[in-house]
Structures are given as structure tokens and as C-alpha cells.
Amino acid sequence: MSLDFLEHAARAFEPKTDPFPTPGALAQAITPGTIQTPALDVIDQALVDVEAGKIDRLIISMPPQEGKSTRVTKTGPLWFLLRNPDRRIVVASYAESLAQEFGRDIRRFITENNGADGSLDLGLRIAPDNGAVTAWQLAGRRGGVRSVGIAGGLTGRPADVLFIDDPISNMEQAESETYRERAWSFWTSVGRTRLAPGAPVILILTRWHHDDLAGRLIASEEGHRWHVINIPAQADYDPDAGETDPLGRQPGEWMQSARRDEKTGRQRSAEDWERTRREVGPRVWNALYQGRPTADKGNLFPKDWARYDQPLWIDRADGSRWLPGEGHEMAISADLTFKDKPTSDYVVLQVWARIGVDVYLLDQVRRRMNFNDTVTALKALAARWPQAVAKFVEDKANGPAVINALQSTMPGLIPVEPQGSKYARASAVSPLAHAGNVVLPDATLAPWVEDFVEEAKAFPSGAHDDQVDAMSQAVNQLLLYPLLEEETVTAEDLIDDDPHAYLGGY
Structure with a gap:
């Protein structure tokens, strides 16, 4: 064979x-x-x-x-x-x-x-x-x-x-x-x-x-x-x-x-x-x-937010922005959910102004950042908005680390102890948003605001909630708590509904 x-x-x-x-x-x-x-x-x-x-x-x-x-x-x-x-x-x-x-x-x-x-x-x-x-x-x-x-x-x-x-x-x-x-x-x-x-x-x-x-x-x-x-x-x-x-x-x-x-x-x-x-x-x-269509349920936040379409601020030669007039209050709200590694989550820094009984979102930084990048971004935002003396930082997770790193050089760092769940905090400011007291910039002024709107629409079941967290913290501190405590916000604040007139006609 x-x-x-x-x-x-x-x-x-x-x-x-x-x-x-x-x-x-x-x-x-x-x-x-x-x-x-x-x-x-x-x-x-x-x-x-x-x-x-x-x-x-x-x-x-x-x-x-x-x-x-x-x-x-x-x-x-x-x-x-x-x-x-x-x-x-x-x-x-x-x-x-x-x-x-x-x-x-x-x-x-x-x-x-x-x-x-x-x-x-x-x-x-x-x-x-x-x-x-x-x-x-x-x-x-x-x-x-x-x-x-x-x-x-x-x-x-x-x-x-x-x-x-x-x-x-x-x-x-x-x-x-x-x-x-x-x-x-x-x-x-x-x-x-x-x-x-x-x-x-x-x-x-x-x-x-x-x-x-x-x-x-x-x-x-x-x-x-x-x-x-x-x-x-x-x-x-x-x-x-x-x-x-x-x-x-x-x-x-x-x-x-x-x-x-x-x-x-x-x-x-x-x-x-x-x-x-x-x-x-x-x-x-x-x-x-992304394969994540937003569920437009119209529950917690409005579908159509109150908007402003003209800048409320003056751009100065040094690169800073200034709100003219008197009687307003400004603050930075920070949601610091970073992780010091390449897979860090989003960090959100927002600038808000209270004018009468309304709060206005003026600026926002939202990026994936590690600790050092977050500190640098917060310094830059504070320099851009020098009137925002108060900086609200959640006193948990990574907030204390940032406060410790900056408290000797940056004034106005205020640790905020969160009360209740994220959903509870957002629910507390929801009526103010539906009433038009929370005012967002038009997309022509701030293209990033549409991401904010989409996140709010999907909250609390969306992929991210960092912008909503920063917003609810700011609105609670600037508007809701003073209203509940009958401080700061008074009847005189209601004199003029036009923020430009309220700020001296600018």
C-alpha cells in the first residue's frame, strides 16, 4: 500500500x-x-x-x-x-x-x-x-x-x-x-x-x-x-x-x-x-x-427653558467679564466627579448670577479632567468672572481635595453639604425652572447650552447628570434657600423684569 x-x-x-x-x-x-x-x-x-x-x-x-x-x-x-x-x-x-x-x-x-x-x-x-x-x-x-x-x-x-x-x-x-x-x-x-x-x-x-x-x-x-x-x-x-x-x-x-x-x-x-x-x-x-435617544417626558424640567439672547456682561480688555449695575449676586458652582486617571468622568464648572428672583446661567466648562486640570480650569474661570466670589463646591467625593489645594490662594470657596439625593435636589429647583426663574443663554451665545438642555430632558435616567447637579446646587444656594429663609430676595427685587434694565441699562 x-x-x-x-x-x-x-x-x-x-x-x-x-x-x-x-x-x-x-x-x-x-x-x-x-x-x-x-x-x-x-x-x-x-x-x-x-x-x-x-x-x-x-x-x-x-x-x-x-x-x-x-x-x-x-x-x-x-x-x-x-x-x-x-x-x-x-x-x-x-x-x-x-x-x-x-x-x-x-x-x-x-x-x-x-x-x-x-x-x-x-x-x-x-x-x-x-x-x-x-x-x-x-x-x-x-x-x-x-x-x-x-x-x-x-x-x-x-x-x-x-x-x-x-x-x-x-x-x-x-x-x-x-x-x-x-x-x-x-x-x-x-x-x-x-x-x-x-x-x-x-x-x-x-x-x-x-x-x-x-x-x-x-x-x-x-x-x-x-x-x-x-x-x-x-x-x-x-x-x-x-x-x-x-x-x-x-x-x-x-x-x-x-x-x-x-x-x-x-x-x-x-x-x-x-x-x-x-x-x-x-x-x-x-x-x-451615540444610540441614546432622549426620552422627552416633560416631567422634571421644562421642554422650553426661559432664555436670554443678548450678553448680560461686558467683555473687558484683560479678558475678564463684568456684570454692570448693582444688586446682583454671582457664584461658581462646581460638580467635581473627576477621577485622577485617563477614564475620568466629566467635571462641570458653571457661572451663575441672581438678578431679582431669577438666576442666569452665564458660562460653563464641561470636560473630562483630572485633578490638576480641574484646579487649573477653576482658576481660569474665576479669573474670567472676578465678581463670582462665591465658589460652591460639594463637600464630598473630590470636593474637599480641591478646596484644600486652593483655599490659601482662592477666596470664596464654600463647601456645600448635599441634602438628599441628586433627584431630590433637582426636584427642589424644578418649579423654579418651570416658572421661568432659571434662565439659560440662547444657543447663539453659548452653543454648549443645548447639551445642558438634553441632559436635563433625560434626567434622571440619562447617561450623565453632571450639568444638572451643578445647576441644582447653584439654584439652591443662590435662589431657593434665600427664598425659603426669607432673606436676600425681597419685594424690591421684583421692580424690573428686564435684566438689562436692572443692570443699569447695559
């Missing part, structure tokens, strides 16, 4: 090498030059786990234009069919035309990769009598792809795998309860009812609204079944609370983008991400790019 015969016999029992172990490997094969990013690596692994039966309900959210639909809804169904050509796959989207585009592209991948002229042969063929755009089947197999819009029905064959890609198309639809109900109705009365036993469901979307399909599924009684992967543009989590980032990034680190400049081939840079954040505004940014 020859050695060659034994070698061939042994090789016959060796496991075959999988040419496409992940959807990403398949994407590289059918579209050479496909960009692979850490985010797409995470998506690939999730799809592998779905196909292996480890996950049966999957939600993936990530920023727009980062390759999620191409990988999940175009390459994903093809990869599932390669592993089991008998799978009956349904692809759904907000519009039937988009769902059909997905189905058409999957079909094209098969017809273009049939081994002709030495091309890649996937080993799949479309049945000649069953190849319509809306529904096609593989030749000699039970599997295929059916494309539907969420406004349509899904009769006939059951679904062995259901892909739902962006059930809502834009902010206008997201704000419409009718469109949100339409997406929910598709799931409850159409999609869910057509699932074959054990069929997995994959929902891929950009988040638009807290009550979108993903939000409702997560909040439902079966919310625990859903494996949720949210990949924000910028890592934003608290390691000390046990939170993690799906890409293993440090807080503040940007995602590697799949987008490339067609001319230069350059990826999105940190500057590009920052520019996008400024241009779209905090509400859209938090929803679409």
Missing part, C-alpha cells in the same frame, strides 16, 4: 476548511477591498453567534453610514444561505423599495459569483422560474429571500431568519406616533407571527427615538431575550460602574470609521466626528450617533 494512498485516505477524514467563517470574510471575497473595522468585527461575531444558535434575538445600533446595512442586511442573508441553502429569509425595511434593493443585491451577489470565466463560485443558483425581486428562491433548494416593507403583509411561507433594517427612515417619522405604531404593528402582527420555530430575528437600525422599535422591544416583557449591541461614535461609559464599551475603547475614544473620502481615501478623523456633533446638535447626536 503506497504512502500516497494513505495520505489521501487520511485527508478524506480531515474537517473541511470554511472559506467564509464570517460575513466579513464573505464580503472580502465578493467585494475585494471591503473595509473592515473593529465595529464590523463585533457585528460579524454577533451574526456568527446567531447562526450558531447562541443568540435568537439581536439588536444592533450604530451611527449612520458605517457599513452596518451592507454587512448585516446584504452580506448577512447570503452568508446564512451559504451555510444552509434551505433557509427561508425575510428582509424588511421602512420602505418596500429599500427592502427590494437589499433582495436584489443579494441575488446579484449569487448570479455574479457563479464560477463563470474563472470568477468566484459560491455554489448557489437562482431558480429560473422563481427569481422575482420581491421573492426569489435558490434552484433545487427551499431557501431564498423575500423582501417586504413594514407597511405590507407577509403571507405564505414562514421565515427561518428575519432581518429588519431601519424600520423608521428619518426624524419626522420617528416623531410621529403613527409611524412608530406602524413599526410595532409589523413586529407584533406580521413579523413575529411568521417566524418558524427557533427562527432568529436581527434588528439593525440607527436610533431615532426612545420609543422606536428597538426601544419598545427592550422595554417589553420579552426584553430580556434581546441581545443588544450599541456601538456609539464616541465611547461614553463609566468603568467604575462596571460598564464596558463593545469595541474595548477608553472613554472619549472615537470609533474607527468605515467611511473613506473618495478622493483621498482618508477615514473620518476625530475632527470630522467633532464637526458632525456640532452640526447636527446634541439631540440628533445622542440619538443617531
Whole structure:
């Protein structure tokens, strides 16, 4: 018996090498030059786990234009069919035309990769009598792809795998309860009812609204079944609370983008991400790019805050700012939740002025800072607003350390012992905010104020509360406590409602 015969016999029992172990490997094969990013690596692994039966309900959210639909809804169904050509796959989207585009592209991948002229042969063929755009089947197999819009029905064959890609198309639809109900109705009365036993469901979307399909599924009684992967543009989590980032990034680190400049081939840079954040505004940014749409419940704080649109201050030649007139009181409020390490949380320093029975937010610094950076920032803010002699610093956590470091060189440092929970302190000033006594700058004066508004809207369930904490501390100290103690704020304070007139006509 020859050695060659034994070698061939042994090789016959060796496991075959999988040419496409992940959807990403398949994407590289059918579209050479496909960009692979850490985010797409995470998506690939999730799809592998779905196909292996480890996950049966999957939600993936990530920023727009980062390759999620191409990988999940175009390459994903093809990869599932390669592993089991008998799978009956349904692809759904907000519009039937988009769902059909997905189905058409999957079909094209098969017809273009049939081994002709030495091309890649996937080993799949479309049945000649069953190849319509809306529904096609593989030749000699039970599997295929059916494309539907969420406004349509899904009769006939059951679904062995259901892909739902962006059930809502834009902010206008997201704000419409009718469109949100339409997406929910598709799931409850159409999609869910057509699932074959054990069929997995994959929902891929950009988040638009807290009550979108993903939000409702997560909040439902079966919310625990859903494996949720949210990949924000910028890592934003608290390691000390046990939170993690799906890409293993440090807080503040940007995602590697799949987008490339067609001319230069350059990826999105940190500057590009920052520019996008400024241009779209905090509400859209938090929803679409961070995957954290704000729940606009209108409970604790007003939706529309009182605003001022002209500077209340005079800019001096030395770089400082000065409030003219008499009778006002100014203070700096500091929320110092820093940690002396690269993963430090946000530090917030705010400048407030009480004018009559109203308090005005004049300035704010909000950054991730360590101890030294915080001390430097507080010194700089105090120099910019020399009339803000009082500096309210919470007398817990990191506050005492800052007070000890500055008390010999900076006057007016006042330790504040917090009374009650954060929610209780915010609730105490809530009526003043709704009454218009807490006045914010217009975004034309202070672009950062929209982040403040979004945080207040989401409080107390939002990702951050540092700006609200600093605000409630300032309003409590400057306005609420004097009112309750019948000090400082008197009837004479109500003479003029115009802050510019009150400050001497400036």
C-alpha cells in the first residue's frame, strides 16, 4: 500500500476548511477591498453567534453610514444561505423599495459569483422560474429571500431568519406616533407571527427615538431575550460602574470609521466626528450617533427653558467679564466627579448670577479632567468672572481635595453639604425652572447650552447628570434657600423684569 494512498485516505477524514467563517470574510471575497473595522468585527461575531444558535434575538445600533446595512442586511442573508441553502429569509425595511434593493443585491451577489470565466463560485443558483425581486428562491433548494416593507403583509411561507433594517427612515417619522405604531404593528402582527420555530430575528437600525422599535422591544416583557449591541461614535461609559464599551475603547475614544473620502481615501478623523456633533446638535447626536435617544417626558424640567439672547456682561480688555449695575449676586458652582486617571468622568464648572428672583446661567466648562486640570480650569474661570466670589463646591467625593489645594490662594470657596439625593435636589429647583426663574443663554451665545438642555430632558435616567447637579446646587444656594429663609430676595427685587434694565441699562 503506497504512502500516497494513505495520505489521501487520511485527508478524506480531515474537517473541511470554511472559506467564509464570517460575513466579513464573505464580503472580502465578493467585494475585494471591503473595509473592515473593529465595529464590523463585533457585528460579524454577533451574526456568527446567531447562526450558531447562541443568540435568537439581536439588536444592533450604530451611527449612520458605517457599513452596518451592507454587512448585516446584504452580506448577512447570503452568508446564512451559504451555510444552509434551505433557509427561508425575510428582509424588511421602512420602505418596500429599500427592502427590494437589499433582495436584489443579494441575488446579484449569487448570479455574479457563479464560477463563470474563472470568477468566484459560491455554489448557489437562482431558480429560473422563481427569481422575482420581491421573492426569489435558490434552484433545487427551499431557501431564498423575500423582501417586504413594514407597511405590507407577509403571507405564505414562514421565515427561518428575519432581518429588519431601519424600520423608521428619518426624524419626522420617528416623531410621529403613527409611524412608530406602524413599526410595532409589523413586529407584533406580521413579523413575529411568521417566524418558524427557533427562527432568529436581527434588528439593525440607527436610533431615532426612545420609543422606536428597538426601544419598545427592550422595554417589553420579552426584553430580556434581546441581545443588544450599541456601538456609539464616541465611547461614553463609566468603568467604575462596571460598564464596558463593545469595541474595548477608553472613554472619549472615537470609533474607527468605515467611511473613506473618495478622493483621498482618508477615514473620518476625530475632527470630522467633532464637526458632525456640532452640526447636527446634541439631540440628533445622542440619538443617531451615540444610540441614546432622549426620552422627552416633560416631567422634571421644562421642554422650553426661559432664555436670554443678548450678553448680560461686558467683555473687558484683560479678558475678564463684568456684570454692570448693582444688586446682583454671582457664584461658581462646581460638580467635581473627576477621577485622577485617563477614564475620568466629566467635571462641570458653571457661572451663575441672581438678578431679582431669577438666576442666569452665564458660562460653563464641561470636560473630562483630572485633578490638576480641574484646579487649573477653576482658576481660569474665576479669573474670567472676578465678581463670582462665591465658589460652591460639594463637600464630598473630590470636593474637599480641591478646596484644600486652593483655599490659601482662592477666596470664596464654600463647601456645600448635599441634602438628599441628586433627584431630590433637582426636584427642589424644578418649579423654579418651570416658572421661568432659571434662565439659560440662547444657543447663539453659548452653543454648549443645548447639551445642558438634553441632559436635563433625560434626567434622571440619562447617561450623565453632571450639568444638572451643578445647576441644582447653584439654584439652591443662590435662589431657593434665600427664598425659603426669607432673606436676600425681597419685594424690591421684583421692580424690573428686564435684566438689562436692572443692570443699569447695559
